[in-house]
Amino acid sequence: MKHTKVKDLLNSTTTLQEVNAKGWVRTFRNNQFIALNDGSTINNIQCVVDFENTPDETLKRITTGAAVSVIGTLIESKGAGQKYEIQVNKLEILGDSDAEKFPIQPKNKPSLDFLRENAHLRVRTNMFGAIMRVRSVLSFAVHNYFQSKGFVYVNTPIITGSDAEGAGEMFKVTALPFDNTPRTEDGKVNYKEDFFEKETNLTVSGQLEGETYAMALGQIYTFGPTFRAENSNTSRHLAEFWMIEPEVAFNNLDDNMDLAEDFIQYVIKYALDNCQDDLKFLEGRLLDEEKSKPQAERSEMALLEKLNFVLENNFKRVSYTEAIDILRDSTPNKKKKFQYLINEWGADLQSEHERYLVEKHFKCPVILFDYPANIKAFYMRLNDNTEPGRETVRAMDILFPGIGEIVGGSEREERYDVLIEKMKALEIDEEELSWYLDTRRFGSATHAGFGLGFERLVLFVTGMTNIRDVIPFPRTPGNAEF
Ligand code: 4AD
Ligand code: MG
Numbered sequence: 001m002k003h004t005k006v007k008d009l010l011n012s013t014t015t016l017q018e019v020n021a022k023g024w025v026r027t028f029r030n031n032q033f034i035a036l037n038d039g040s041t042i043n044n045i046q047c048v049v050d051f052e053n054t055p056d057e058t059l060k061r062i063t064t065g066a067a068v069s070v071i072g073t074l075i076e077s078k079g080a081g082q083k084y085e086i087q088v089n090k091l092e093i094l095g096d097s098d099a100e101k102f103p104i105q106p107k108n109k110p111s112l113d114f115l116r117e118n119a120h121l122r123v124r125t126n127m128f129g130a131i132m133r134v135r136s137v138l139s140f141a142v143h144n145y146f147q148s149k150g151f152v153y154v155n156t157p158i159i160t161g162s163d164a165e166g167a168g169e170m171f172k173v174t175a176l177p178f179d180n181t182p183r184t185e186d187g188k189v190n191y192k193e194d195f196f197e198k199e200t201n202l203t204v205s206g207q208l209e210g211e212t213y214a215m216a217l218g219q220i221y222t223f224g225p226t227f228r229a230e231n232s233n234t235s236r237h238l239a240e241f242w243m244i245e246p247e248v249a250f251n252n253l254d255d256n257m258d259l260a261e262d263f264i265q266y267v268i269k270y271a272l273d274n275c276q277d278d279l280k281f282l283e284g285r286l287l288d289e290e291k292s293k294p295q296a297e298r299s300e301m302a303l304l305e306k307l308n309f310v311l312e313n314n315f316k317r318v319s320y321t322e323a324i325d326i327l328r329d330s331t332p333n334k335k336k337k338f339q340y341l342i343n344e345w346g347a348d349l350q351s352e353h354e355r356y357l358v359e360k361h362f363k364c365p366v367i368l369f370d371y372p373a374n375i376k377a378f379y380m381r382l383n384d385n386t387e388p389g390r391e392t393v394r395a396m397d398i399l400f401p402g403i404g405e406i407v408g409g410s411e412r413e414e415r416y417d418v419l420i421e422k423m424k425a426l427e428i429d430e431e432e433l434s435w436y437l438d439t440r441r442f443g444s445a446t447h448a449g450f451g452l453g454f455e456r457l458v459l460f461v462t463g464m465t466n467i468r469d470v471i472p473f474p475r476t477p478g479n480a481e482f
């Protein structure tokens with residue numbers, strides 16, 4: 001007989017004569033009650049074992065983590081907390097789990113650190129089951145949003161020759177041997193002898209290739225893995241993360257902000273509508289976690305309230321120049337509480353400043369725009385009429401409470417001459433990016449796009465605080481297990 005998912009059993013509208021459920025034992029109480037979970041929902045189904053007619057041998061093998069199949073009757077539950085339960089007639093142990101050795105024991109309340117070391121098993125906990133289901137629903141929402149608006153999904157290359165961000169934070173890709181590496185006459189590595197006959201790396205962003213597609217298909221988006229060899233061992237950085245990058249021909253920076261805001265609100269709403277049980281559970285988890293923190297460090301809003309707040313309120317749009325004025329006059333700046341003090345226009349904003357603006361000053365998501373040209377990437381459009389020495393570009397960053405930067409984007413420099421000037425100044429190889437420059441040589445037009453770090457979105461929606469806990473197998477400096 002075919003087995004039925006626990007979620008469907010719990011949502012049944014009637015009792016059922018004979019059902020089969022398969023899953024993993026979460027707990028086994030009083031030699032009688034199995035809490036069975038199969039991953040289809042955060043909720044377990046209670047399976048009541050007729051212990052008097054079940055051999056002791058079998059009862060002993062019903063341990064946390066074991067895989068079992070039960071056949072029985074779906075009846076209305078007498079116990080509180082669930083509508084239905086299974087009165088078991090036949091129980092089969094599919095796979096034993098040694099209670100002494102299985103590391104995920106609910107009684108022990110394993111720490112997040114311990115669970116990270118057991119990332120292959122942590123998904124068997126309620127918390128990680130919930131996070132990963134929410135992550136999956138959010139990725140579906142991303143595609144839904146763009147597909148319903150007629151965007152074309154583009155798979156940009158993972159191995160590339162270019163550094164899209166110009167920050168030099170790339171992982172090299174090579175098939176050359178480390179001993180006896182082929183060298184040129186002047187002693188440099190001879191990439192002509194490498195697999196691709198040139199230097200290559202893992203992509204830091206699909207934007208540049210994405211732009212070429214937007215300049216033909218109009219509206220495109222990418223959604224794929226990106227890699228950064230930046231040595232930032234923080235709770236917001238991964239070496240391998242997933243990024244969503246829409247790019248739209250004929251959009252300017254205002255259109256770009258509108259798109260980003262609408263997109264983020266859509267995916268959050270989608271999660272609220274489709275992950276109610278998981279989000280409620282995660283809200284409870286967060287409340288629990290925060291009980292151990294001093295009152296001042298606790299969030300002002302519970303998780304669902306915070307998500308709804310983002311849906312119901314416009315993001316505050318603030319220019320970099322206004323933000324600098326606010327920061328310069330802020331209490332932590334005057335009292336020298338910031339690690340990096342804001343003294344003058346042109347300073348790069350650190351996460352402490354971003355979080356001050358969002359969490360203390362505006363108390364809502366903020367879009368900062370028109371940044372100084374020299375702290376941003378080469379492809380961003382230079383603003384018309386900016387003061388010499390105070391040039392700004394049409395850049396925007398979206399800052400979220402508890403997260404900091406969640407989106408980075410810009411209107412692109414569509415003027416060939418201006419772009420070439422900029423590349424020369426930054427010593428970016430024109431030859432290497434000749435294909436990119438073709439978009440400006442042939443039929444150039446205003447266009448804009450942004451990148452949203454998918455894990456930072458999942459962090460926000462799940463209320464988790466460490467980015468290592470919202471991707472199945474995190475890659476960070478010093479860690480590439482699994
Ligand atoms: O601001 P970034 O570097 O922008 C770009 O890559 C542009 N090419 C995007 C575009 O305009 N198409 O990165 C975009 C977002 C950040 O706002 C952040 O959310 C996320 O990607 N991000 C990271 N997430 C996790 N770990 C890291 N190391 C990240 N670096 C960036
Ligand atoms: Mg950025």
